[in-house]
Amino acid sequence: MGQNAIVRIDQARCIGSGQCVLAAPDVFDQSDDDGLGVVLIAEPPAELLPGVRDAVDRCPAQVVTLQE
Numbered sequence: 001m002g003q004n005a006i007v008r009i010d011q012a013r014c015i016g017s018g019q020c021v022l023a024a025p026d027v028f029d030q031s032d033d034d035g036l037g038v039v040l041i042a043e044p045p046a047e048l049l050p051g052v053r054d055a056v057d058r059c060p061a062q063v064v065t066l067q068e
Contacts, residue, residue: 009063
């Protein structure tokens with residue numbers, strides 16, 4: 001198989017809207033400390049990628065990235 005997909009959130013620019021969590025709850029969560037998005041699975045399996053792509057599209061701050 002090819003290289004794994006890599007998911008990242010730019011913590012410095014995250015506004016904590018939670019859209020990533022709604023789109024892909026298995027991959028993203030929000031910090032209890034500051035409410036910012038966190039990546040739970042940096043290299044998600046293929047079956048979770050549609051949700052990750054949705055999270056990238058939904059993020060109002062455009063800080064969620066997916067490198068495939």
